Amino acid sequence: MNKIMLNKKLLGSLMLALVLTACKSAPMAEKPAAVEDRTAATQSAPKLPANGADTSAIKEVVINSNNSNSALKDPSNILSKRNIYFDFDSDAVKAEFRPLIEAHAKYLLAHADAKVSLQGNADERGTREYNLALGQRRSVAVKKSLNLLGVQDKQIETVSYGKEKATVGCTNDACYKLNRRVDIAYESD
């Protein structure tokens, strides 16, 4: 019961965070309005928690997540390593990333409520749409690796940014390589 209420409050705080994030990054049409988005933003605003109790609930969640996250954030723990790198135009997960993936699989199996987003990326060479598809294939390749280790799909989301988040102006493969990767992002990060 308590947990459910907490979850509701957590949801409220997440919504607040979402609205604030939306404002910060201003994902909006100029004059032509994103009709449905604006409506969503203005409708959700009045529902935001406005009293002290909710504020304390936000604090509680943050503290909890920090505690459960310590292994994920500890630089000496392999779980703090979140990047899996790939060869050019390839989605093959290389053997050297095996221990990293195994560690995250173990963590996910031990924490049934933990969720990860696998974010695929590509280097700047080639077309945007092809790289979007390639980034997706990379994130799915990592997901399959986790699946083979017993992690369920409900704990995993795959996303691709293609080359949109890539560093531009690379002149050698050492630079390109850093963009050909899947990032493991925990929902609690």
Place this chain on the structure above:
Amino acid sequence: MFEVEFALNIYTNPKKDIKPLMYRLKLTIWCSLLLVSSWANAALEIEISGGGAQQVPIAIVPFAQGDVQENIANIIGADLRRSGMFRVLETGGIVSRPTDVTQIKYAEWAALQAQAIAVGRIEVLPGNRLKVSFKLADVLKQNQLVGMEYNIAPNQLRLTAHKIADVIYEKLTGEIGNAASRIAYINKAKGHYALQVADADGENPQTVVYSGEPIISPSWSPDGTKIAYVSFEKKKPIIYIQSLMTGQRIVLANFKGNNSAPSWSPDGNKLAIVLTYAANSQVYTINADGTALKLLTKSNAIDTEPTWSPDAKWIYFSSDRGGSPQIYKVSALGGEAQRVTFEGNYNLSPHFSPDGKLLAMIRNDGGKFRVALQDLTSGQVQLLSEGAQDESPSFAPNGRMILYATRIGVRGTLAAVSSDGRVKQRLSESGGDVREPTWGPLLN
């Protein structure tokens, strides 16, 4: 050969107050109001190098236009020059300023070696209207070729100039012109992304959508009233369709996984899109209202970048099903795919010429990504661009020019090349990183 360079800057341009009503900034208060308004002030510069072999020498006499600010003869001249088909003559040395055919002293213009001469005037009518009259004459035959009159609102003056340029172009080349059309592109600056629409000459840029997250793959509806695009604003690629007139938009596709690569069918009723809904990237068709989703390609590979043939019978797309990325085609009704490109080990981004005879694409040419053009009848391929990271080729409405993005340093800029490779232009936006241009249809 000639070289022209002119910077068009609307900071100092008085036309600001005559922007079309549909574009007047109806800024609803949101978070980054200031940033948003600064976007609207970015303009494009145009550079031209090279030219067609047989350019028609033409004189465009400054119009008699009283207090009307916009220099209509300059706009017409720039349009014709940019087409690569005309040599626009300097008229400063000629004393006479004819505004009608009857006033032309042909000997003066023949001495200037003009083959054609355009004259005209603008009169202010009651009710804040303008009457633009224009006539085109043959200098050698000393007769009128065409005459037009336009009764317009002041904010239609630039568009009218573009239409006059297209009338001249068509009369003297026998083909339709491109001046009265618009281009769309993504402009990234200060960590934000703007989908912008500008006139084909780079002027009058307007922001359609502005976001802190990437926007990619803009696609014009065939009637030019809407643009489909992919936005990452919800932290994943989702396809939207937005009306340019009203700014209203709908979510076309927001399925599990990626939703991307929208491309309109020639009749505007459907789009081909790419989803990772079931597994890997596959091509689907969907009605423009988001109904009737249908899987079109079935492979274990990446299938993406669909584009419709102008006769609507085929959908061409990129796929790495054969090992390396190549272009394939499949019937718009579904079925087996057939390979289209065989030269080179990397061909992507197919885009049709309006007549369906040529296919522009991006080819990996020894590590450089360049625009290539394949003749679909003969199979012959020609490389058209010289950059290292060229992308998004699209044809002008008459098929003569191909617009694409090229990289200079770490910034993208717009470039265009004629489909015969002879005329090359660069349109550089000051301050932004411009990518994914796409040429829209002619304006009515």
